[in-house]
Amino acid sequence: MNGTAFEVTLIFTAYQSIGSAKNGVTVVIFLVYAATIFANVVLMFIICSESSLHKPMYIYLFNLVCIGLAGSTSVWPKVMLNLVNDHQTSSFSGCLLEVFLIFFYAASTYVVLTVMAYDRYVSICKPLQYHTIMTKYRVKQLLAGSNLVPVFLVAVQVFLTSRIPVCKYTLPKLFCDNLSIYHLSCETSSVRLLGNVYGIFLTGCFVVLPLCLILLSYAKIISVSLLVSKDARKKAFSTCAPHLIVFINFSAVSVFTVVYNRFSSYIPSEMNIFVAFQIVLIPPLLHPVIYGIRTEEIRKCFTKMMRRRFPLTIFHLNSKLQATKSFVQ
Numbered sequence: 001m002n003g004t005a006f007e008v009t010l011i012f013t014a015y016q017s018i019g020s021a022k023n024g025v026t027v028v029i030f031l032v033y034a035a036t037i038f039a040n041v042v043l044m045f046i047i048c049s050e051s052s053l054h055k056p057m058y059i060y061l062f063n064l065v066c067i068g069l070a071g072s073t074s075v076w077p078k079v080m081l082n083l084v085n086d087h088q089t090s091s092f093s094g095c096l097l098e099v100f101l102i103f104f105y106a107a108s109t110y111v112v113l114t115v116m117a118y119d120r121y122v123s124i125c126k127p128l129q130y131h132t133i134m135t136k137y138r139v140k141q142l143l144a145g146s147n148l149v150p151v152f153l154v155a156v157q158v159f160l161t162s163r164i165p166v167c168k169y170t171l172p173k174l175f176c177d178n179l180s181i182y183h184l185s186c187e188t189s190s191v192r193l194l195g196n197v198y199g200i201f202l203t204g205c206f207v208v209l210p211l212c213l214i215l216l217s218y219a220k221i222i223s224v225s226l227l228v229s230k231d232a233r234k235k236a237f238s239t240c241a242p243h244l245i246v247f248i249n250f251s252a253v254s255v256f257t258v259v260y261n262r263f264s265s266y267i268p269s270e271m272n273i274f275v276a277f278q279i280v281l282i283p284p285l286l287h288p289v290i291y292g293i294r295t296e297e298i299r300k301c302f303t304k305m306m307r308r309r310f311p312l313t314i315f316h317l318n319s320k321l322q323a324t325k326s327f328v329q
Contacts, residue, residue, distance in 0.1 A: 010095055010184075011170045012088040026083040029281070033076045036285040040069045043288040043298070050301040056134045057119050058298075061291060063143055064112045064246075068284030071105030074098060075175050075280045082174070092166075095176035100158045102177065102280065106254060107150035107206040109283075113247050114210040115142045120243060121217040124236050125224045150206065157202055160195040207254065214247060242294040246287050253278045 018025055047053045047062045075098065082088040090098070122133050161178055167186040178199070185192055221240060225233045257279045292298055 039288040074101035098176040103154040111146040117217040
């Protein structure tokens with residue numbers, strides 16, 4: 001087929017490898033997706049309702065959580081619908097929209113993680129200048145840039161992908177991704193070559209550059225931490241630990257997914273469901289959990305909120321028990 005194919009219907013063949021396990025997989029995806037929505041919404045509510053969390057670090061965290069929630073929602077409702085249907089298809093335009101949302105989710109996550117690393121660098125290495133540097137205007141600039149820049153650059157990539165002439169209509173995946181759409185082309189057109197070059201450019205912008213900036217930020221943080229007291233060093237590590245865990249987890253998942261996409265023709269199709277879980281389901285679930293567990297201020301606000309809204313729960317009883325112990329002592 002010559003030209004673009006917006007009227008074409010694409011067929012996902014990866015669902016065939018799931019076979020009779022479709023119902024079980026659907027239940028697992030639904031439970032994890034529901035847990036993801038719950039964990040993210042709870043964290044968003046805590047940040048919004050507690051004025052003590054209206055700080056740059058938590059504002060960036062709120063943005064990260066929103067992006068993760070959008071990334072999951074762009075994929076999993078459609079995947080669950082395909083699992084319970086007999087026909088697993090998508091229009092070409094719908095596929096491009098899915099590619100855009102997944103690309104935006106991955107790119108924006110890396111940019112926001114870079115902004116959060118910069119925030120930790122300023123907080124630890126330049127504490128006296130923190131409020132001068134991280135003004136409300138600067139925070140708004142960083143938030144706008146971390147969302148608008150990925151939108152623009154990813155839109156260009158999706159536009160180039162939409163111009164590729166296709167002659168095949170089956171995708172060996174559970175959902176659309178850019179590389180799989182490129183494989184639908186039967187000829188090496190100039191648009192395809194340009195798209196490949198632009199894809200390398202995006203990798204540099206949203207993976208290599210953020211990685212270098214984050215590593216540089218932590219190198220500075222470590223060098224400063226070695227010069228302060230043990231207690232100050234411990235406090236610096238505790239504030240950086242959630243971000244570092246999230247960054248390592250997301251980077252590992254991203255590298256694994258890129259490698260898999262490049263060599264998917266040599267890997268059993270049964271791996272599709274595992275890879276799909278890795279990139280757009282597990283990270284959005286882990287991010288609020290990691291920050292909720294590892295960040296003391298969020299834990300305190302969550303406990304205070306639960307005591308205020310549910311006074312007869314174990315949160316209230318624990319606080320009374322602690323108060324009694326301190327009184328006896």
